[in-house]
Structure formats: structure tokens, C-alpha cells
Amino acid sequence: MNVDKRNLPGVLIVLVTLLVAACAPQRPPLTSDDDYPLPAAKEVFTAGYESIRERYIEVVAVSQFAMEGLHGLGSIDPAITVETDDGEVIVKFSGNLTKRIAAPAGDDAEGWAELTVHITALGRQQSTEMRKASAEKIYEAVFDGILSNLDIYSRYAGSREAKRNRAKRSGFGGIGVRFRIIKNLPQVIFVMPDTPALKAGILKGDRITHADGKVLDGLKQAQVSEQLRGPIHSEITLQIERKGENAPLIVKLDRAHIVPDTVSYGHKNGIVYLKISTFNQRTARNLLNKLKKARTNLGDDIKGIVLDMRGNPGGLLKQSIQVADLFLAQGRISETRGRHPDSLQSYDAGGRDMAYGRPVVVLVDGKSASAAEVAAAALQDRGRAVVIGTSSFGKGTVQTVIRLPNEGEITLTWSRLIAPSGFVLHGLGVYPTICTSSIDGNRIDGEAIIARALSERIKTAAVMEGWRRTSFQEKEQRQELRAFCPPERRKLQLDSKVAEALLNSKALYARTLNLSASAAAAR
Numbered sequence: 001m002n003v004d005k006r007n008l009p010g011v012l013i014v015l016v017t018l019l020v021a022a023c024a025p026q027r028p029p030l031t032s033d034d035d036y037p038l039p040a041a042k043e044v045f046t047a048g049y050e051s052i053r054e055r056y057i058e059v060v061a062v063s064q065f066a067m068e069g070l071h072g073l074g075s076i077d078p079a080i081t082v083e084t085d086d087g088e089v090i091v092k093f094s095g096n097l098t099k100r101i102a103a104p105a106g107d108d109a110e111g112w113a114e115l116t117v118h119i120t121a122l123g124r125q126q127s128t129e130m131r132k133a134s135a136e137k138i139y140e141a142v143f144d145g146i147l148s149n150l151d152i153y154s155r156y157a158g159s160r161e162a163k164r165n166r167a168k169r170s171g172f173g174g175i176g177v178r179f180r181i182i183k184n185l186p187q188v189i190f191v192m193p194d195t196p197a198l199k200a201g202i203l204k205g206d207r208i209t210h211a212d213g214k215v216l217d218g219l220k221q222a223q224v225s226e227q228l229r230g231p232i233h234s235e236i237t238l239q240i241e242r243k244g245e246n247a248p249l250i251v252k253l254d255r256a257h258i259v260p261d262t263v264s265y266g267h268k269n270g271i272v273y274l275k276i277s278t279f280n281q282r283t284a285r286n287l288l289n290k291l292k293k294a295r296t297n298l299g300d301d302i303k304g305i306v307l308d309m310r311g312n313p314g315g316l317l318k319q320s321i322q323v324a325d326l327f328l329a330q331g332r333i334s335e336t337r338g339r340h341p342d343s344l345q346s347y348d349a350g351g352r353d354m355a356y357g358r359p360v361v362v363l364v365d366g367k368s369a370s371a372a373e374v375a376a377a378a379l380q381d382r383g384r385a386v387v388i389g390t391s392s393f394g395k396g397t398v399q400t401v402i403r404l405p406n407e408g409e410i411t412l413t414w415s416r417l418i419a420p421s422g423f424v425l426h427g428l429g430v431y432p433t434i435c436t437s438s439i440d441g442n443r444i445d446g447e448a449i450i451a452r453a454l455s456e457r458i459k460t461a462a463v464m465e466g467w468r469r470t471s472f473q474e475k476e477q478r479q480e481l482r483a484f485c486p487p488e489r490r491k492l493q494l495d496s497k498v499a500e501a502l503l504n505s506k507a508l509y510a511r512t513l514n515l516s517a518s519a520a521a522a523r
Contacts, residue, residue, distance in 0.1 A: 041117045042114055048143060049066060052065060062108060062112050063084075076133050136406070174228055179221075186219075187205065205242070238253070262279065262315075265293060271303050273308065274291075279372070280319065287323055288354060306496065307375075309372040310489075314371040324375045333420065335347070335417070343414045359509045362380070365390050367393060370397075373394075387516065388434045390436060392430040394487075396426030454515075457515055
């Protein structure tokens with residue numbers, strides 16, 4: 001080959017360029033199909049990766065969590081492995097090298113999303129199991145791999161599950177009944193007030209055999225719920241068996257927006273009992289209505305209020321803030337702190353004490369979590385309530401919900417809850433002023449339990465002060481503090497009896513209230 005030496009530099013440049021291009025790692029070609037459209041997949045992964053990068057409570061490199069997501073593909077086919085090596089991502093199938101691909105920059109969310117799509121597409125070329133997997137199955141594998149390595153509260157929900165979640169948060173189009181499956185059929189156990197079911201004459205004890213012609217016999221609870229729910233204002237026809245009626249009843253009704261009442265109410269001997277099972281978008285409003293009802297029923301004869309949040313897993317944060325606000329006239333209720341500017345929030349009382357200064361006792365247990373802990377901590381720290389029970393669950397983080405282009409959603413931890421006295425609720429919870437852990441439920445002497453708590457007031461005050469001073473990073477010390485009143489699930493009458501004894505004595509209530517108020521002031 002004869003080469004003109006005058007053109008040699010140009011020839012060398014061309015050869016070097018060609019060699020570099022030939023050696024550069026190439027991504028597999030995008031091959032879309034109806035079951036897994038790649039442009040749509042890129043949109044989903046990009047939206048998810050960007051949200052995690054910007055909003056997660058701790059800084060996590062996109063490269064780190066994206067690799068965890070790619071490891072998640074092993075849940076579909078364990079033969080697929082993905083590793084990093086010297087700036088490259090190595091894809092293997094059954095231990096054999098399949099592809100080497102240049103890794104994007106560490107925080108390039110779009111680049112890692114595109115890489116994820118390429119690798120999942122390559123997996124579908126190599127793996128029968130991957131080819132069988134729907135797009136939703138692949139999203140689930142990747143996001144589960146990511147989120148399970150962040151914390152236990154961050155999670156992914158596919159489009160169907162996300163739809164159910166949105167219905168739970170915001171209410172749903174339904175008929176307004178609670179039911180149980182009894183002898184293979186849904187039987188109505190409660191008809192909610194002011195709902196289509198009540199207006200249509202559905203009664204407790206009715207057995208629903210058909211919904212829009214579909215046989216309900218043998219279906220599970222969730223399957224029946226899915227049949228009864230639907231778009232608001234849509235019509236549904238039910239066939240019902242009723243005791244005393246020879247022929248089945250046909251009932252037509254229009255679904256309505258249903259938000260379950262999570263507050264139950266009762267009163268006895270001047271003591272008002274309010275139980276909050278969870279916090280949905282109408283909890284505070286329903287609690288206010290019950291407080292007004294108590295005022296109407298008892299007037300000035302109200303001795304005090306028992307706010308029972310045992311077993312309450314939480315729910316909507318703003319509702320718990322509003323619940324605390326119903327008992328407070330002023331002062332800080334809670335704060336949230338995270339990385340994202342929108343996660344920095346503070347909440348103050350700004351209304352009227354709707355309990356008119358009456359004594360309040362809050363019941364909590366080891367299953368009282370999140371929003372329930374916010375309300376309990378606020379009322380305790382502000383000296384508005386005596387808390388009775390066990391250490392609460394200690395779930396003091398806030399999750400934000402990110403809707404994805406596939407209609408699925410990521411629930412992502414993005415801030416921590418701070419009590420008015422300044423301590424981080426997460427991993428610690430609320431410490432009761434009167435601890436009932438391990439006390440025999442058959443022992444109903446409430447005054448004796450109060451007397452014991454008062455006799456241990458120095459220890460209790462020291463624990464509560466330590467509770468408020470221990471930092472979030474001091475994990476071991478926080479666990480030691482929780483051990484002074486171990487969390488338990490409490491369903492027994494004992495805690496209520498202690499509350500009654502306290503509310504029946506103004507002197508005992510004042511002395512007990514002072515225990516927690518002094519510790520809060522010390523902080």
C-alpha cells in the first residue's frame with residue numbers, strides 16, 4: 001500500500017477515530033414490542049430516578065440505586081446478573097458475558113434510565129422469563145430492587161395497586177357498606193350514614209348475591225370490594241337476600257364518593273370516649289362533630305375526654321395536625337425536615353380548644369404509628385394531655401407519593417417528624433406518662449397503677465428528659481429508652497380504666513400531667 005507521506009497525519013487521525021469508535025462499548029439496539037414499549041419504559045424509569053435523586057431524605061447517587069434496581073431483575077430470572085467494573089456495566093446471562101456498556105455519570109438520571117431500558121431489552125432477547133414478563137412486572141422488579149434498599153417505608157405500587165391506594169387516600173365511588181364474607185357470600189355488617197346504601201334501604205344482615213349480574217358467591221373480600229366500587233355517579237344493580245323475604249330483592253343505586261368515618265364516639269359517667277382508627281381526609285371533621293355532639297349531650301358535665309389511638313397505624317399527616325389543633329389554642333404542633341425544600345414544614349395551632357379545656361387522656365400502644373404519634377406527641381409536649389399505654393411504634397417519617405407515567409406510584413420517604421419539644425419521632429416514638437406494659441389485663445385497679453407511676457416520678461421524668469435530648473443518630477441510646485416501657489399491642493380494658501381513674505380526680509390528673517410537662521419544658 002502506497003501512502004502519500006504528506007497526508008499521513010490525516011490518515012492516522014481517521015484510523016484512530018475508527019479504532020476508538022470500534023472499541024467503544026455499544027448499547028444494545030432498542031427493540032420495542034407491544035408488551036414492553038421502550039419509549040414508555042424510558043419515561044417511567046426517568047421519572048422515577050429523577051424523583052428519587054431529588055426527593056429522597058438522604059443523598060443517594062443515581063448510579064448506586066440504579067444498580068440496585070438492575071440487580072432486581074434477578075427476581076424475574078436469576079440467570080441475569082449486572083455488575084460494574086472500571087466505568088462499565090457488565091451484563092451476564094448464566095455466567096456468560098453478554099454485553100459491556102459504558103456507565104453514565106453518577107447522577108445522570110436520564111442516562112441511567114436509558115441504560116436500564118437497554119439492559120431490560122437485552123434481557124428480553126436472552127431470557128424466556130424476561131420475555132414472558134409484562135412491562136409492569138419489569139417496573140416492579142427494578143423499583144422494588146431500588147426502594148427495598150432505601151428504607152422499609154419507601155415502596156412501589158403498580159397501576160392497579162396504585163389505583164386502590166388513591167381510592168383509600170381520597171375516598172372512592174362506592175355504596176357505603178361494610179361487609180364480611182359469611183358462608184361464601186358478602187353480608188352487610190354496617191350501613192354508613194348518608195350513603196347510597198342507606199338511601200336505597202339496604203339493611204344490616206343483607207346478603208349480596210350479585211353485583212351487576214356477576215355472582216359474588218365464593219369471591220374474596222377484596223374481589224367483592226372491587227365489584228362494588230366504581231366511578232362516582234355510576235349505577236350499580238345489586239341482588240340481595242334478606243331474612244324474612246322469600247324472593248331476592250333487586251336494588252339499583254348510584255355510587256357516591258365514600259370516605260369512611262374513622263372516629264367512634266361514646267360517653268359514660270361524664271367521660272367522653274373517642275377512638276380514631278386511622279387518619280383519612282375527614283377524620284378531623286368527624287372528630288369535631290363528635291366533640292360538638294358530646295357538648296350537646298353532656299354540656300358542662302363533661303369530666304374529661306379519652307382519645308384512644310391504640311392500634312392506629314397513621315394516615316394523612318395534615319389530618320393528625322388538625323386533630324391536635326382541635327385541643328390546642330396556640331403553639332407548635334409538629335415540624336417536618338428533609339432535603340427537598342418542600343419537605344421543610346412547620347405546623348402551629350391556630351384555633352380554639354374545642355374541648356373547652358377539659359382534661360384529655362391519650363391512649364397509645366406499640367401499634368400507634370406515624371400520624372397517631374404526631375397527635376399524641378403534640379398533646380403531650382404542649383401539656384394538654386396525659387399519655388397512657390406503652391411506647392408507640394416509632395414511625396416518624398413522612399412519605400411523599402410520586403405518580404409515574406404508567407399510573408403506578410412511588411411512595412418515597414422524604415422527611416422526618418419533629419415533636420414540639422424538638423426530638424425526632426422516628427425510631428423512638430412517644431413515651432407514655434403512665435406505662436402499662438406487661439401489666440396483667442385482669443388487674444383493673446386504675447388508681448393503684450397511677451399511684452405507682454407517681455411513686456416513680458423521678459425515674460419517669462429522667463426517662464422523658466432523655467427521650468427529648470437523645471439525637472436521631474444515637475440509635476443504641478434510643479432503644480435503651482424504649483426498653484423502659486416496651487411497645488405492646490394493647491386491647492385490654494385496663495388502659496381505659498386507668499384513664500377513667502385519672503379523669504375522675506382533678507388532683508391526680510394535675511400531678512400526672514405535670515410529669516410530662518416538666519420534661520418538655522426542660523428541653
